[in-house]
Amino acid sequence: MMIVWIILGAIGGLIALVFIIAAFSKKDFAVERTITVNKPLPETYDFLTSLQKQDLWSKWTQLDPDMKKTYIGTDKTVGFISKWESQHKKVGEGEQEIKKLIPNQRIENEIRFLKPMQSSANVYFTVNAVNESQTKVAWGFNSKTPFPFNVFMLLVNMENLVGKDFEEGLGNMKKNIEA
Secondary structure, rough: HHHHHHHHHHHHHHHHHHHHHHHHHOOOOEEEEEEEEEOHHHHHHHHHHOOOOOHOHHHHHHHOOOOEEEEEEEOOOOOOOOEEEEEOOOEEEEEEEEEEOOOOEEEEEEEEEEOOOOOEEEEEEEEEEEEOOOEEEEEEEEEEOOOOHHHHHHHOOOOHHHHHHHHHHHHHHHHHOOO
């Protein structure tokens, strides 16, 4: 009987430790990558505003070109939603909605992941003219992980995980917009 109490005490201690660590762990994260494209700012902004054009350069579309896509609303306008469904484990199911547009400056979207697990994040693009024929594009992503699940953020390096995908996506975007 004493062994049962020791095991229960150890399990309780581990659970308490996880909650204590989670209480002091960060709950939010952000990733941003940049690239310079050889196109004028207005043309670059127009290209990035289109969620439908993301299919041309998105790493996730390339992982599953057969994913089912559904669009709701008018592309390039606030409220437009792009939905996807995929059997690929890295793509899953979700939707992205245009939330705010600041012409020739910033695009803000919300991305909602539905499968394999539910979460949401804010995604943004900023554009700044380098000169008349070049534009610097920043692609950013930020989200919060709820307590106590934020303890897993200690094990996952989102900067490396998402950053690498953003770099690849920006490279694909550059090829498409410059073509």
